[in-house]
Amino acid sequence: MARYFFDFRDAEGFARVEVGQDLDAIDAVRRAAVTAAGEAMRDATLFGREGHIAIEVRDGNGPIMTVEATVAVKSR
Amino acid sequence: MPHRKLIARLQAFSGLMAEDRARLEDMPHTVKALADGEYVARRGDRPQSCAIVVGGFLARQRVVSTRNQISAFYVPGDRPDLHTLHVPVLDHDLCSIGPSTVALVPHVYLRQTLANSATLTAAFWRETLIQSVIHREWIDNLAARQALPRIAHLVCELAARLGIVGLVKDSRFVLPFSQEDLADACGLSIVHVNRTIQELRRRGLVDWSNHVVEVLQPDPLEQLAEFSALYLQLLKTPAAR
Numbered sequence: 001m002a003r004y005f006f007d008f009r010d011a012e013g014f015a016r017v018e019v020g021q022d023l024d025a026i027d028a029v030r031r032a033a034v035t036a037a038g039e040a041m042r043d044a045t046l047f048g049r050e051g052h053i054a055i056e057v058r059d060g061n062g063p064i065m066t067v068e069a070t071v072a073v074k075s076r
Numbered sequence: 077m078p079h080r081k082l083i084a085r086l087q088a089f090s091g092l093m094a095e096d097r098a099r100l101e102d103m104p105h106t107v108k109a110l111a112d113g114e115y116v117a118r119r120g121d122r123p124q125s126c127a128i129v130v131g132g133f134l135a136r137q138r139v140v141s142t143r144n145q146i147s148a149f150y151v152p153g154d155r156p157d158l159h160t161l162h163v164p165v166l167d168h169d170l171c172s173i174g175p176s177t178v179a180l181v182p183h184v185y186l187r188q189t190l191a192n193s194a195t196l197t198a199a200f201w202r203e204t205l206i207q208s209v210i211h212r213e214w215i216d217n218l219a220a221r222q223a224l225p226r227i228a229h230l231v232c233e234l235a236a237r238l239g240i241v242g243l244v245k246d247s248r249f250v251l252p253f254s255q256e257d258l259a260d261a262c263g264l265s266i267v268h269v270n271r272t273i274q275e276l277r278r279r280g281l282v283d284w285s286n287h288v289v290e291v292l293q294p295d296p297l298e299q300l301a302e303f304s305a306l307y308l309q310l311l312k313t314p315a316a317r
Contacts, residue, residue, distance in 0.1 A: 006267040019270045036267035043222040
């Protein structure tokens with residue numbers, strides 16, 4: 001079991017979280033970050049806005065992984 | 077008499093007469109203390125008594141797909157399984173969130189009491205209507221709002237419900253919920269809940285630490301949540317207003 005912190009970055013800037021979450025496997029960390037990225041994107045797109053967000057995961061020693069999500073319209 | 081919060085609630089909403097108060101005060105009951113995560117009753121059970129929350133919090137929950145979904149919180153004075161008087165089988169688990177205390181009143185006594193008092197029957201009926209109004213608010217909240225107003229709405233609702241039974245002091249109340257409980261109630265991940273609560277604090281709307289919530293700016297918080305306590309007050313009888 002280790003404590004992971006899921007910091008958040010979007011167009012408005014970077015938010016370092018204070019509260020971590022204890023997880024026992026790196027796959028659980030990946031799943032938590034992916035789910036949270038989807039939820040943040042749902043918040044962003046609920047009113048039809050495009051956007052880009054990133055969840056930057058760290059543990060006590062430093063960065064572990066980044067999960068990014070983008071909704072972008074490309075008109076033809 | 078451990079269920080004075082229930083009587084306070086019914087008094088606030090229905091304006092009880094002395095003899096109905098006496099009926100409630102004399103209810104035979106068993107007091108049960110529950111540890112965090114302990115169940116009052118499980119899905120599929122056929123309770124022979126109704127629980128009154130005396131202290132602490134209960135959650136109504138079940139697993140949907142693969143995640144635990146909390147569909148209601150119950151605060152002191154609430155009766156989470158009152159409906160088992162008419163719908164005998166529980167379709168959810170009733171679980172203690174943090175330590176709690178309940179009083180269990182036998183169905184037999186409740187049926188007899190209600191048969192003898194039209195006022196209490198109306199008051200109990202009104203209570204179940206309040207619970208269904210709260211459920212509708214939850215559906216709207218879960219379906220239509222972003223995480224920030226969604227969690228804000230839950231905070232506003234709990235503050236209002238706890239306020240009715242005198243459990244808010246100086247805009248502060250105890251909320252023994254874990255991050256996971258909040259995530260389960262809001263249909264969100266723990267990660268997103270953490271970040272959202274941090275945002276509520278950053279905006280100076282609430283202070284939230286060590287299981288104590290303080291509402292710092294009630295009006296902006298209610299505005300963000302589109303919250304109006306009216307839905308909790310609507311069912312007061314003219315005598316109680």
